[in-house]
Amino acid sequence: MKLRLPFAPLVALRFLREGRMQTLLILAGTTGGVAVIVFLTQLITQLQAQIVDRVLGSQAHVVIRPTEEANRRAIDDQGFATLVEPRAQRLRSVDQWENIARLAADMEGVTAVSPVVTGPAFAVRGQANKSVALMGVDAERYRRIVRMEEYMVAGRFAVDGTRAVIGSELAKDLGIRLEDKLRVALPNGRDEQLQVGGIFDIGNKDLNRRWVFVTLPLAQSLLDLPGGVSNLDLTVADIFEAQAVADRLKGATGLTVDSWMQTNAQLLAALRNQTVSNNLIRSFVVIIVALGIASVLVVSVVQKQKEIGILRAMGASRSMILQIFLIQGAVVGAVGSLFGSLLAFTLLNVFSSIYRNADGSPLFAAELEPRFILMAALVATLVGLASALIPARRAARMDPVQAIRS
């Protein structure tokens, strides 16, 4: 059996094939446009995802705190917000934190809840004495807030009895190695001898210097917070829904609930601006591609006047003629998006091998998500269709006699 295309696609493809140079030109234009859009979108999406990932690498998405607690924050030299620990005498527990934790865990969009007891302390070893933040956690649960196991440079992320996990900077400052002893002293006079069972490097010097993880009960007793927790850390399924989840929790509990989106408002604004400018570029490219397709098809309609008249004389209806030119636009869009995606993939490969992070790893992965290709194909096909509309309607309205007589 031969492949027998229906009338409109048959004629549309034949017209495209016949107008070689023109077809090549609009295909090239569409390919270029689609490539730019796909490339930019993929690049920016990846880079943004990486930035957000890095920021959230050491932060809970949402934090629940007692209402009265002062929420002072500071922006460190890397632009990351870190919590300024409240003074010990102000340390308060989240009322009925077990109930609140259960309520939070049951809330839609929340994937993990971890209680944290945190307060200031001094790490002391020999003559050296460093100000640190004691972090009482359940290691299993905390792992689902911050993926500590990925940051371990020595030992494991596990706390038990007096076994603790500290950061690499603190270890360096105090000359501590795995299984070494470390004493923590608190402003209230309590102190405890810890044994270092793990050392992490979270990619943030300040945190590497300050965080000292111990068990929840140990921190509770050291910080005079028996049975209490100073905050609940939450992970949410969609990071950009964090604020909405925080607002819902605030409404439900009356506690202070902050999302990473609040604590990183500036970064978020910068990302949004980047997205806006990316959208602007994409819109311009789409318009230019649409104008290109439309103008070439307008010329084609004029050139094909006679053929259109002949087809009409043989019984082709106006809507058939309309279809012929709409299909041409859609085909150019679809094929252009295919080539464009290939080109974008090539560009991503080239650029990812040129641009590298300080550590030599590629700045972004040279991969193209299928959904971007699908989206590009859909958009380009629709743009092709839309830009063919005016030429197609001109063709359909053409007087067959005028076309044949000329």
Added chain:
Amino acid sequence: MSTPTIAPVIELAGLTKAYNIGTPVETEVLHGIDLSLAEGEFAALIGPSGSGKSTLLNIIGLLERPTGGRLSIGGRDTARLSEAEITQLRGRSIGFVFQFHHLLPAFTAVENVMMPTIIARGAADDEAEAMALSLLDAVGLKAHAYKKPSELSGGQQQRVAIARALGLKPRLILADEPTGNLDTHTADDIFALLREFNRQTRCACLIVTHDPRLAERCDRIVRLVDGHIAGPV
């Protein structure tokens, strides 16, 4: 030849056509044409250049609407038909042969012949292709079926155009100077083809020609002078 009870294939009454209506250059090209053509009738339409032959043919072929008067095709008053019905009637009942063949350059000979069928049925099929090939065979072009029009001579192109006009077995064939650009020998061939098809299918034919030799071989001669029917010569 035809009995009086058979409805004429085409019937024109007081048909007029004016161009540029409502402008200072308004011109009436046809001034009240009365004409009818019976089934199987093979008529020549002759007349000096500019007398309105092509205009008349285009109106009968439903490519243009008349300004006034009546045009019936197969007993149906065309003024009452919608644009879609006109298009369909044109495609299925009327075969056109133009002076300059007007083949589609992007399609092969056999595709050109199939085109009215493709339009009428939505797509080609094996039967349509077999039919087109046999028509090309009938006009002596079987060997050239898969060539593009640009690879054919003028006479061959016109024969493809005739095959195309015959593809859907139309009730009416309209040919506007089909032999105008051909040498005498080829013109005779083309004319003979039309005549042969007319005998076989009993379709009505209206052929515009400048060649008195060919006109005389028709059943009937319609003479058009300045937009009026001047009667037989």
